[in-house]
Amino acid sequence: MKEAIKETLEFLKRKKVEYADIRQIHRVTENIEVKNGNIEGISCDEDQGFGIRIIANGAWGFASSSVLSPAEMKRVANKALEIAKASSIIKKELARLSPTEVFEDQYISKYEIDPFKVPLEEKIELLLKATELLRKNDKIKVAEGSMDFHKTEKLFASTEGAFIRQSILESGAGILATAVNGNEVQRRCYPNSHRGDYATRGYEFIQGLNLAENADRVREEAIELLSAPACPDKDTTLIITGSQMALQVHESCGHPTELDRVLGTEVSLAGSSFMTLDKLNKLKYGSGKVSITADATLEGGLGSFGYDDEGVKAQRVELVKNGIFVGYLTSRETARVLNQKSNGTMRAEGWNRIPLIRMTNINLEPGEWELDNLIADTKDGFLLDMNKSWSIDDKRLNFQFGVEAAWEIKDGKKGRMHKNAVYTGITPEFWNSCDAVCNRNHWHVWGLPNCGKGEPMQTMHVAHGAAPARFRNVKVGVSR
């Protein structure tokens, strides 16, 4: 198809488009799910196709097809032209792209063991072993585990001369114990909720998760939650562990710094953002302890890549520096608003979707505390662990998160576990109440495989580096 791609780009140039790119993608996926001692599902999927994105007469057009042939590519190119013509009926300003360096390159994500070459029996056995341990007590009504692997081969070519091949391997796994007693349902996950933890690594990442080694603890904590007291309603100090901080960063910093949201193009579905253009370099987003970066170059991060889907090289940029809001996630089109170049965050779920600004690895930079010292330094509060529910308003201000488990902290000591903990707040007030972040010993890059955005909906794989952090005067316990 390389020749067909080149010929199609030449064809589009002859049609006098201002810009065109073609992405051809081939993806293989394997999912394994076990539940209550049975293999619930093993499935594989192969998906391929190409998408053509153009600017003609200052308006956007995009068309795509799963049929890989030169004739189909020509048909789809003409369809993209027809669509751009339709878009031009109501354009406001001419669609234009900020300049970018043009690359001919190749990127391959690093891994040691190809999970697609690991015998299926070995992968099944690992999940069954871990989930059997979860089932050692009858109160665990559902013991489940899952593994997901994706291998994506991407080719990007543009009328500007870019020609980039990328090969990205992703692996993830997790276990979940659900305890039921009458009307009470409680759960614990490991290593994270949302199907576990994920990375752009190979099977060695799965081996390193130690699923079975954590199963006994997960089971016992789920059971303990059934008889645990409910988290009380109060304003208190919270220490929030890394996996929940990852989701906090995702919802309250990652999404609102997406410049397309800020400019209003996602408003009808996901909403807009309180981090408007006038607040750049002025808003005191958080306390001085809070620094947040977007780093697509982080080795192994689920949001890592060589180039984004506009051919812009992966970068590390600052979003919040010592509490001050200093940057957005940008695309080539939106960066022009800031007189900047794109910082390379445009990604599409697949060949049949147009790239949007998506989070890469959005990281709360580590602080200086050891977790034990932070608990010892806390007179009264709760330690909250692992996400259970999530909701935030359409400008990303009012949030409410539920967690699986909360431990009371009294006079510097971790005490009894509580259930049904929910905390809520307003984003900048919450981040300004942060007075401590744990150090790199406690910092981990959490892969999230389910970030939704766009119409048609696109699910993106992103990640967040985070360590436990402490917040003062946060409202907890509004669930009952």
Added chain:
Amino acid sequence: MIGKEKILEILNSVLKKSEADQSEALYIGGESGLTRYANSYIHQNVSEHNSKVFFRVALGKKIGVCSTNSFKKDDLLKTLSSAQQIASHQRENPDFPGIPDKQKSVKLKTYFKKTADFSPIQRAEIVKNICDEATKQKLTVAGSFSTGQSEIAVLSSHGLSAYQPLTSASINLVAMSDDSSGYAEGLNRDVSLIDFEELTQTAIQKCLDSKKPKGIEPGEYDVILEPAAVGNLLEWLCTIGLGAKQYQEGTGFLCGKMGKKIMSENFTLLDDGTDESGVPFPFDFEGVPKKKVIFIEKGVAKGLVYDSQTAYKDKVKSTGHSLPPPATEGPIPLNLFVRSGDSSLKKMIESLEKGLLVTRFHYINGYLDTKNALMTGMTRDGTFWIENGKVKYGVKNLRFTESMLKAFSNISLISRQRKIAVPWWGDIGAIVTPAMLIKNFKFTGKTEF
């Protein structure tokens, strides 16, 4: 569009090569286009031509699933072979009842040529009219408008053969001023039945009426939920307990409540894929005909939806609510209906001394406490204060945290008129619901706009 004969012929020629005890092929394919607009111009305009074939094979009770989006025969054979390979590595699934036998679905009209032929230019012209109307009121508008046609076919080694072409058209629009917004949505298999002008004026009027919103404190309020807002809540009820799987696992909100009165007597909730007043479809992704299922009848918990596996476990028949394989989430209802009442939105407003009118909700989450159907979410795009029987002014958005068991036990009025609420699965089904007045709905937080 490939057509019934060709799809079934190709699938049949591939399934004939299967060495498994039982084999099934599911085809989902078609073409769709979507026009997105914001700030009163088109910023994304896309089209897709795609297909997916899922093979599910069984060696005894060992199941393997593999899928591809290539419809070339060689690729299909390779995919079938991979499914067989997976099955050979599987363990026996004691709950597997076998691939469903031959069944006959009702005939439904789900394909409308006008929708299938709707072009990007036609979509753009509709969007232009919407933008022009908003501009007249010094508002901007954002949303999306999609049209598409597709085919779904299921063929099995047990003689099951099902095929259905379908079309759908869906639009949503948010009219916006500096400090307010208004929402409207439409969904139909027949694009000519969507009243774009009415939707445009609804969104614009809501936006104008909610300008200069006032802040109110969280608390319990009597609240009128418009159909879109009711639909948002029902989407989540589907996820947390209307399917047999959640019931069997003991996590669903209907567990232990069958036959008991758990909601208001005026509330009846059912699923009916064959009711053409919704967005109908005759069979599920196993090819099993969709049956009408009543979940809540006059407030009493009555039933659940099943696929073949969950049905086998409960020794009942599938109700035709399977998702595509491997369908590990279990069955869910996709064609929900709430029975009409005898009120109207106007009467509900007039009946309220003090309360709120909610157009729709945003970012609901129902995982807080699934047994009690406890959910949280925000209001958005048109929330109003009602006093002495009149809509007084727009209010800043509020967060609710409420049990749906409690909320749907406090329904005092239901409108006669029903509308199609657009769920996330809009191509394959919909939620048809009236507006309702709910007493003492709990709001637990507020935001700044």
